Amino acid sequence: MTAFRTASRQHLLIDCADLTETMRLHHSLETAALPGVLELVPAARTVLVRFDPARTSARELESAITGLDLASGASGDERSVSIDVVYDGEDLAEVADLLGVSSAEVIARHQRARWQVAFSGFAPGFGYLAGDDPLFDVPRRSSPRTRVPVGSVALAGEFTGVYPRSSPGGWQLIGRTDAVLWDLDRDPPALFVPGTIVTFKDAGRETVRAAERTNATDQVAGDTVAAAGEATAADGQGEAEPQAHDSAAAASASITVVQPGLQLLIEDLGRPGFASMGVSGAGAADRGALLAANRLVGNAEGAACLESFGGGVVLDITGDGVAAVTGAEGPITVTSAAGTVFRPHLGEAFSLVHGDRIELGAVTSGVRRYLAIRGGIAAPTALGSASADTLGHLGPAALTAGDTIGLNDPRTAPHLVDPGPRLGEDQTLPAPGDLVELTVTLGPRDDWFTAAGIETLLSQEWTVTYESDRVGLRLSGDVPLERARSGELPSEGAVTGALQVPPNGQPVLFGPDHPLTGGYPIIGSVEDTDLAAQLAPGVRIRFRVSAPDTSATTDES
Template sequence: MRFLPVNLDALLVELDNLDQTLALLASLQQEPIPGIEELVPAARTVLVRFRPAACSMHGLAQAMAQRDVSRLAEAGSTLIEIPVHYDGEDLAEVAGLLGISAEEVVRRHTSTEYSVAFTGFAPGFAYLAGGDPLLDVPRRSTPRTRIPAGAVGLAGRFSGVYPQASPGGWQIIGVTPAAMWDLGRAVPALLQPGFRVRFVDLATLSDAARDALVRAHAATPVAAAGSGQLADSSGPALEVVSAGLQSLFQDRGRHGQAGQGVSASGAMDQSALKSANRLVGNPSDLACIETAGGGLRLRCHGDCVVAVTGADAAVSLTSADGRAWPAAGYQALALCDGDTLCLAEPVAGARCYLAVRGGFAIAPVLGSCSTDILAQVGPPAIAAGQRLAIRPAGPLAGAVVGAEETPPQDLPSTHEEVVLDVVLGPRTDWFTPEAIALFSSQSWQVSPQSSRVGIRLQGEQALQRSVAGELPSEGTVLGAIQVPPSGQPVLFLADHPLTGGYPVIAAVASHHLDRAGQLPVNARVRFRPIGDFEPVAVMPQG
């Protein structure tokens, strides 16, 4: 094993092959190491997130180095049969690449069993290993801009099913009516790591058998329980007069869902979220409105207490009779019936957070009220005309409404260079020494093509790689700085994909993640490594 730093609370374990990866994963699941928070397996790596207060990176690496990865992981007991119409647009091309008939491709795909090795790319997308060794085909040289939900594909030795319509480069050999991802189910992802999978050709079944198999994994008609929609209420509410550029519900995120291919998401500035809640006497993990760029206007129905934190943006209030006055951020504000609150465009930072005493009456999805714009999980974006119901304030021991909260003094702006501490790794050694030096010496500008998924950075000189070829997909973390072939980095933010296939040169250090989440468009960033890159050393065994 090789142990590579990812961040101050994350480590990447690199192994020789998929069998070793699955063996280590099984070992860590059966005999957990105290302090490990989450495991994200991939083709030849396991990303390990841990609590630094419970274990050190070196101690964790030493403990994992003693695990036996030579034994094959046992197959799971759960078998999922996936019905397929084998009429994919790449079926003939795959047959030609393999030198066999299309019928033989289908026979080989259905006659052997797969297992779910790992998840990623999208919620419910599973990388299926095993199967016939002949079915080894490259990805398409030019990815399609849209592959339909249910498409069954091949890429290398893996097979997979697209859970939702998305771009992709896999070779499509068929389509299934089975729902890979359905929020109406108790566990939305049909396929979980360790499950066994067998594909079934619908053309070979009787009508009764075909109907039964299709019904077994069909989508539920309405996923009402998991929609995250606003609860109806005749009590106090905030009416959305204008939603601004992007206003979403966010809380501390949905952690622990990596097995379903879902990253944590959550507020981009966690400190601001918690401050807003504390100001109105809420538990710190309740959902707030996260709004970017200004323009949010809310009219109060009934009386309520709110607070605005995060970016430096002017707050103003207008009463029902037209009187207007400025208000302050990082203070509790009492709103009366008919009052309208307005947020201006920030002069520093990018995102504001609005909390209301009692919290918003919204239903959690997978344990969180956060909206993940990449995974399309959580409540829909807030829109003009909505009435956002407010829950009654619950008891909270020791809560003081309006307790003092200190605004941040160093919010990023476009007027001065923003410095972010970074941890080099895990793939720093994929770049030339000149590129590594350039990474921290050059200033990078935040491109307008940025979102909660990631910030595209533009530098005068691109970063050059020293290692050519394709990197197998591996787990990524919030703050990871991935470098695509263009050499212009992408800084992953809260809604980043769970896995990625471009080398990560560094990650924004944990203590600067909130600052990265407040970077405005056109800000200039400089990265400051807090140490040299080197694999984590372990003592030889025996």
């Protein structure tokens, strides 16, 4: 290892000399199972370690990791899969020219090479496969395609990969396969998990017929705006397959969406622990607000709720229950079937009876509200979570007018209803034009910026732009952040709250649905992620550096 870097208060980024060392370190860390380590995210030249600060510290982890024997980082009993490929990719001839060989030799050597999944990212099920043939070092396309077909076999840099769903991408296409890269009914769902040995075989011209491929993987895998490793955060989101919300069929109580507002999602605490398969944690953007809503109605803290962005939501209720709304300020109206109007307060439990209509008006401060109903929402789960992941396209799709979702029996809630005092009374969320202060921990790539660039980050005001969503908040400042180094990093892990800086020098603050890896440097990470989730376009931000953590490690090992 060459360096240990702070990625957040609970994340440590470890630089490695090359891809081989990265793979060995990842395997050694998996085998060691160090106390307090919660998740590992390998990448091209780094391993991101998520840990529990209550059980360990960055300094303790640095000491333990430094003592690992990387020579034993290859297990010799790796999982292996074989992939049938039709080598008729649009870029095959160009790749051959770039490598100075014939198309036939590209195909033959692609099959003879020993490929191993080094890491995942870009989309659920997408694996970066490293080979042992030095021939394969292929530049990405100068102009990425807006849509690459599902099952495309491609090359970029030292890697080969297979697109698990149709998405934008800039890799060079050499073939196609019918192999299902992502299947929630399989264990593990990803065909390509880190360490897997992959063999490619020539399937001929008739075995793979793209027109007959199933679109099942399209319903659960995600895409970013560019080729793997080129994600820039909050750009376009690809297309989600429509999903039926029919959980009400077997439920005696339900919610019918009359108007969804700008965005209405089902969210819980997310699905942490699957980053190695290219799956982000997702979950509620303002986790504190979701926890508070569930506490008010007596639910388990991770029960599924509705997350509303911006207001304009109208819902009809079937059955009786107890509800609570937390998060952003804005009018809440309950109208009974008889026309009686009741206006509950934000942050307090209130009763519902059959035929009630709930309206969440336009927000006045903050942007997201959480509606919890005793018993929780009866939503289908993916990898143990009902959360909608808008980038990865996991979990239920965004709710639309006419959708009906079931509610669990309120008797299944484990706690008593907490009627008050009202939660959030002392919290004032910002409105457009307001100035807020966010605490930032510098790293892991603050050394990619000049001293003037760091000063700019911390001294000038930044404004949240309208190009913001659950993937990330795009920020705008008068002076862009000045880089000390040009170019991009090899793809490496990123965390919720990360401030990634694309070439224009205007940072993007990653939200819960952010890409797991990327090649733009991250100057720091915001600690106040719940507050960040409530920042509307037009809110002004100042960053301040967090107080030093005496347990934190230094950059150089």
